[in-house]
Amino acid sequence: MEIPQMEMILMISLFLTTLLALLLLKPILKRTATKVNLPPSPWRLPVIGNLHQLGLHPHRSLQSLSLRYGPLMLLHFGRVPVLVVSSGEAAQEVMKTHDIKFANRPKSKAVHRIMNGGRDVVFAPYGEYWRQMKSVCILNLLTNKMVGSFEKVRVEEVKAMLEKLEKASSSSSSVNLSEIFITLPSDVTSRVALGRKHSEDETARDLKNRVRQIMELIGEFPIGEYVPWLAWLDRVRGFSNKVEDDMFIGGTSTTSTLLEWTMTELIRHPECMKKLQDEVRSSTKPETSFIKEEEVENMKYLKAVIKEVLRLHPSLPMLIPRLLSEDVKLKGYNIAAGTEVIINAWAIQRDPAMWGPEAEEFKPERHLDSSLDYHGKDLNYIPFGSGRRICPGIGFALGLAEGALANLVARFDWTGEVKPPGDQSDLAEATGIDVCRKFPLIAFPSSVV
Known part of the structure; x- marks a missing residue:
């Protein structure tokens, strides 16, 4: 039976329309199916997404959200999807199982302007340039031999x-340990890298404030990064102007933050201070006026103190963000390429499931018989990160911190400022990519030499 021409045209049109509709709907249907397997997400506002939920201390805000939505949580900063990782088990998937897929870095205007276009070993995109930079950096500065x-x-x-502390002790004066x-x-x-002391430079005045400002800028989540048409808000609040200043930043902030929190916790816990002083002073001869680095190697309690400080007060509570380069399935969830990843080391290292009911307490003894190290093998303890993007300067930072701490507690007895009962100002945190004390650490050294 012959089909009329008009019906034939209609059948062909219907077929082509159906085919075209299927082709157009395929990506939508695929995304719809994928949404079923997305990680849990808190409710978000139009346009800005979850940016309003970060607060002044994002590591704390994100920990609170993770307690409700789980250790893998999907947020949206504007239109940018952000995966928040808050458990060692989930971090294992990101920094070990799928490390190469998560090895990239998101672009940031603040980093681009402050850190030479983001071409340093910390912020550079993953690839051949980064590998060469890391190799040069390690060979020239960070091998055990070079350190x-x-x-x-x-x-x-x-x-x-x-010497500065001795002068203060002889006059019974207090010292600002944060500045020191x-x-x-x-x-x-600066001496290692530039051959001269930075504190002797005229530009070194008010160094603490300027380094803090840079750390705060890098640690911010400017709305213009995620909602470009609202970038004018960053200009209004002064963010854009701040990142344009010509400023000095060295590899100083994380080490100073470590020393600052270490002395804070020891002064707050006199029994720990006494135990450390007993170890350090008994390990050296009475006439010894300076403790060498080789003597520090056998001081187990000193190393336990530093490990515990880095657990409770990691210098970077949220590790430098990562960027997923290709789609991946994580703990049963579908994560799309282009997703930014925040690993909340601060939350992971205070997780009661791993550290017990006293996870919030300062207890160096927990590390005395522990095999945990700083190299990210156990993803429940990652103060320097893990995987390909682990901090390459671990030995450089700890060599200075351990030697300084040993001499600080061997040479002096320490007392802090008298605080009213219940005063918690010593634990108040500043804002920024690193988290130091909000208020300076003022203490009184008393020489015992």
Whole structure:
């Protein structure tokens, strides 16, 4: 039976229309199916998404959200999807199982302007350039041999610090340890890298404030990064102007933050201070006026103290963000390429499921018989990160911190400022990519030499 021409045209049109509709709907249907397997997400506002939920201290805000939505949580900063990782088990998937897929870095205007276009070993995109930069950095500065070769510089700068403290002790004066601790690593780093002490430079005035400002800028979540047409808000609040200043930043802030929190916790816990002083002083001869780095190697409690400080107060509570380069399935969830990833080390290292009911307490003893190290093998303890993007400067930072701490507690007894009962200002946190004290650490050294 012959089909009329008009019906034939209609049948062909219907077929082509159906085919075209299927082709157009396929991506939508695929995304719809994928949404079923997305990680849990809190409700978000139009346009800005979940940006309003970050608060002044994002590591704390995100921990609170994760307690409700789980250790893998999907947020949206504007239109940018952001995966928040808040458990060691989930971090294992990101930094071990699928490490290469999560090895990239998101672009940031603040990093681009402050950190030489983001071309340094910390912020550079993953690829051949980053591999070459890391190789050069490690070979010239961060191998064990190179770190050892800088011991003379570290010794000289620690001795210079001790001389300042001796003067304060002889006059029964207080000292601002926060300022001292920012100057020490700054001078060591500048001498190693530039051949001169930065504190002797005219531009070094008010160093603490300027380094803090840079850390705060890098740690911000400017709305213009995620909602470009609202970038004018960043200009209104002064963010855009701040990132344009010509400023100095060295590898100083994380080491100074470590020393600052270490002395804070020891002063808050006199029994721990006494135990550490007993170990350090009994390990050296009475006439010894300076403790060498080789003597520190056998001080187990000192190393336990630093490990515990880095657990409770990791210098970067949220590790430098990562960027997923290709689609991946994570713990049964579908995560799309282009998703930014925040690993909340602060939350992971205070997780009661791993650290017990006293997870919030300062207890160095928990590390005395522990096999945990700083190299991210156990994803429940990642103060320096893990995987390909682990911090390459671990030895450089700890060599200075351990030697400085040993001499601080060996040479002096310490008392803090008298605080009213219940005062918790010593634990108040500043804002920024690193989290130091909000208020300076003021203490009184009393020489025992």
